[in-house]
Amino acid sequence: MELQKLNLEHILFLDIETVPEHASFEDLDDVKQQLWAEKTKYIRKDEHSPDEFYPRAGIWAEFGKIVCISVGFLSLKEGTRDFRLKTFSGEEKSVLNDFGNLLDEHFNKPYHLLCAHNGKEFDFPFIARRMIIHNLKLPEKLSNMGKKPWEIPHLDTMELWRFGDYKHFTSLKLLTNVLGIPSPKNDIEGSQVYEVFYTENDLQRIISYCERDVVAIAQILLRLKQEALLKDSEISTVSL
Template sequence: MNLEKLNLEHVLFLDIETVPEYASFEELEDIKQELWAEKTKYIRKDDYSAEEYYPRAGIWAEFGKIVCISVGFLSLKDEKRDFRLKTFAGEEQSILEDFSQLLNDHFNKAYHLLCAHNGKEFDFPFIARRMIIHQLKLPQKLNNTGKRPWEIPHLDTMELWRFGDYKHFTSLKLLTHVLGIPSPKNDISGSQVYEVFYHEKNIQRIIEYCERDVIAIAQIVLRLKQHKLLEDSEISSVSL
């Protein structure tokens, strides 16, 4: 990806928040409990039981679900920048249907790109898998079947930061810090989303956290392009 030639108005920045499909291990049907135990036995070793490890189930699409998808897109008019945020929350099927409609209606051209941090390893495949589980048709921007790597319309800020070093993992919190970007992790972290969703039942707190991540991802791309960072006055929430 040639960042110098990247048109930021063609990029949809996004982040997702996920939790285990159920609040507790006991709510899983017996076969799903067995499958969870089998899936995680080499990771858990003897340190955790399958039940104790269940709060981490949100990182697997087969055992987790999406509770919100936040997106952001940049508009440039007469040298004025406007970064617009939108979040889809509620029941997972509705989240996925609304997000799919956004892609099909507004980000369906060949030049449009999706951008997330570690998106190629997590966000993009997680969304696609959950859509398939809900028997929803994949929008073209998530359907990679038969495409060569350079034909897939996805940007990943972690990959951009690697500069070809595929052994290197950098968290969003670390990358924003070293690039002088305000941290999005000033309230909760990803590991706390399960607790906030199921115990605090505070989806608004999760939405705000997700939207801060989207802003941070956009700021990283701006920094990599050596552009001025967004100011608070240039960021707004919208309804589509």
Template sequence: MLQKLNLDYILFLDIETVPEQEHFGNLDDDKKELWEQKSRYQRKDEFTAEEFYERAGIWAEFGKIVCISVGYFNFKGDIRTFRVTTFHGEEDTLLKEFKNLLNSHFSGPKHMLCGHNGKEFDFPYIARRMIIHGIDLPYKLNMFGKKPWEIPHLDTMELWKFGDYKHFTSLKLMANVLGIPSPKEDIDGSMVREVFYKDKDIDRICTYCELDVITTAQVFLRLRNDDLLVDSEIKRI
């Protein structure tokens, strides 16, 4: 089935998120109370709400997107390229730019979005943050009234589950077991908050995000038994 999908109709993506405020103390009293209630189950008695706030970027209600990296295949005869770019800056601006990309180049009936754990995280997170900013949802993210088979989303982690709903496999682990060369990342997801707020190095975060997009595309190729991308085929734009 995967082999029947046209690769140039798929937009691969990944997002990086951080807590909406740098410090818990920057929240107003209502938001502090809501955070304490929201995080109670996850932190249990091991952390206070303030101590746990560094993880707030996981929730769209308490976090924000600092970049969206995308990648897509382009074919000209026998020449295959994978083009990668990143939207970053103020969140409402990058969301609008991402929406413009979807509407102008990936809005057709055969176009699909693909991420690793995208159905659980990236896709709903982007949609929620768009609604928070008063941005109308693009068709590819608007799930209201659609039947499951009408939702144009692919998820490499879900494809790896083969119906096993309790199975979680990280992108890094999938790349390892599938023999995909590991990208030379100098940070991981747990470091994004510090790199954004303390180091103020958005370029470093964007590079990390782009590498995950490339790895997601490589995993998808392996799931199809296609040849992996080589460095000369990857173009950053």
């Protein structure tokens, strides 16, 4: 896939925000508490108890849940650009169902691609796993079964930046900084989403943060293609 030949109108940019499935470790039943302790044993070592480590549970699909999925897509008409944002939020099963419908109804052509930062290792598999957990039909764009690597319709801005260096991790915050893109992390960061969701009960703040990440991902792809960055006047929030 040649970057310069990518049609930006065929790409759905996305980001997800996740939290632990429950507010506290004590809310888990005994079996799930033991499974959590076993899952995180080698990461925690002796530094944290399973209880203390639980706020990080949102990074595992087996112990976390999605609170919002933000998407963005670019429309090019008569020399003007319009980057439209939409967020699915609320009860997780509804979020996943609505997102799946979007893919099936509007981004189901062979040329359509999904793009996220570290999406191949986090966003795409996390969404797919949570859909299976909720017994929801997996959209074709998220199903990798039987596909060759080059047939999977996923773009990952972190992978593109690696240029083949697979031991290299670059955060969205760092990459926007070095590329001269406004940072999306001007309010909260990923590590704070748990507290904002369960303590502050401020889902809208998380949504705004998620949408800024989607814009940043699109900006990174534009920079990699050596095209002009989006202006604020070209970005809008819409209903689909």
